[in-house]
Amino acid sequence: MSVTPTTGREWHLIARPEGWPKPEDFALREAPVAEPGPDQVLVRNLYMSVDPYMRGRMNDVKSYTPPFQLNQPMDGGAVGKVIASNVDGLSVGDHVLHFGGWREYAVVNGKNAVKVDPGTAPLPAYLGVLGMPGLTAYAGLLEVASFKEGDAVFVSGAAGAVGSEVGQIAKLKGASRVIGSAGSDEKVRLLLDEYGFDAAFNYKKGPVAEQLKEAAPDGIDVYFDNVGGEHLEAAIGRLNVHGRIAVCGMISQYNVTEAPAAPRNLTLVIGKRLRIQGMLVADHQHLQPQFFEEVGGWIRDGKLHYRETVIKGVENAVDAFLGMLRGENTGKMIVAFED
Numbered sequence: 001m002s003v004t005p006t007t008g009r010e011w012h013l014i015a016r017p018e019g020w021p022k023p024e025d026f027a028l029r030e031a032p033v034a035e036p037g038p039d040q041v042l043v044r045n046l047y048m049s050v051d052p053y054m055r056g057r058m059n060d061v062k063s064y065t066p067p068f069q070l071n072q073p074m075d076g077g078a079v080g081k082v083i084a085s086n087v088d089g090l091s092v093g094d095h096v097l098h099f100g101g102w103r104e105y106a107v108v109n110g111k112n113a114v115k116v117d118p119g120t121a122p123l124p125a126y127l128g129v130l131g132m133p134g135l136t137a138y139a140g141l142l143e144v145a146s147f148k149e150g151d152a153v154f155v156s157g158a159a160g161a162v163g164s165e166v167g168q169i170a171k172l173k174g175a176s177r178v179i180g181s182a183g184s185d186e187k188v189r190l191l192l193d194e195y196g197f198d199a200a201f202n203y204k205k206g207p208v209a210e211q212l213k214e215a216a217p218d219g220i221d222v223y224f225d226n227v228g229g230e231h232l233e234a235a236i237g238r239l240n241v242h243g244r245i246a247v248c249g250m251i252s253q254y255n256v257t258e259a260p261a262a263p264r265n266l267t268l269v270i271g272k273r274l275r276i277q278g279m280l281v282a283d284h285q286h287l288q289p290q291f292f293e294e295v296g297g298w299i300r301d302g303k304l305h306y307r308e309t310v311i312k313g314v315e316n317a318v319d320a321f322l323g324m325l326r327g328e329n330t331g332k333m334i335v336a337f338e339d
Helices: 123-127 132-144 161-172 185-193 208-215 230-238 268-272 281-300 314-325
Strands: 007-013 026-032 040-049 078-085 095-098 105-109 114-116 152-155 177-182 199-202 220-225 239-247 275-278 308-312 332-336
Touching: 007 314, 026 314, 040 095, 040 123, 040 314, 078 105, 078 123, 095 105, 095 123, 123 332, 132 161, 132 220, 132 239, 132 281, 152 161, 161 177, 161 220, 161 281, 177 185, 177 208, 185 199, 199 208, 208 230, 220 230, 230 239, 230 268, 239 268, 308 314, 314 332
Parallel strands: 152 177, 152 220, 177 199, 220 239, 239 275, 308 332
Antiparallel strands: 007 026, 040 078, 040 105, 040 332, 078 095, 095 114
């Protein structure tokens, strides 16, 4: 007897947001579930990821990844169980990581489905600490920012999935000092007490430049940017000569409708001979085996910690996405479907 369902729910973008996205920009719709074709699997999703980059895909502009299409299912990282397979090496019951999120059931090409082992790590970890955010942190710090032992590192958005891992990797690799910013006192305590940052501050409690100067009296050598704007300006001001900036994200600007006021001190890039480099994790897939081995080992040994904020129910996926943009998550924001 076939286990293939006839219909499943999926989220569609139905209007392009202006400024902050609104719930009415999205619609949860029932859609037929297709049988997998040759070299395809049908996956029942168990967990999906919501990430800051998805906000940019809601704009109809040319970018490094195509925009979401109106009245079509959105996509993104997801982990699920194979319920029908026409792919050699993937059997019914296997768990796979793929890009067909924002829906209960996904037909996925075999080459785009990565088998994962729930015995090695919990399934949600493959969307966070051992997934795209984790590789972003690893590659951004070590390859893009050219981190070296003894560097002082500042991370903005440090309590998030990427930032928290950046800070911990820096400590494990011999940073002289690691500073993080976060949006609440609770998150600041998490950075200090659980993730081992040397200093942290609540950016909502005063000018970032003043708080960063107090936290890094001898300056910084690396800035890992998840926020942009005022944070980027403050980091440029505190960077030492030959400092490096890895620009991973600028979440402070994703929903603005006017040009940002900062940074206003870009002339310092000249005298300090700073290097500013944007990054996309897709450019660093060659590091994935090394990343799995090293970070996986740190997790097994209890040397690297992570948090997840889990929202239950596909019907709550948009609420999870909007909450992530508002900074309501600690660590990776994940939507858990019914198992």
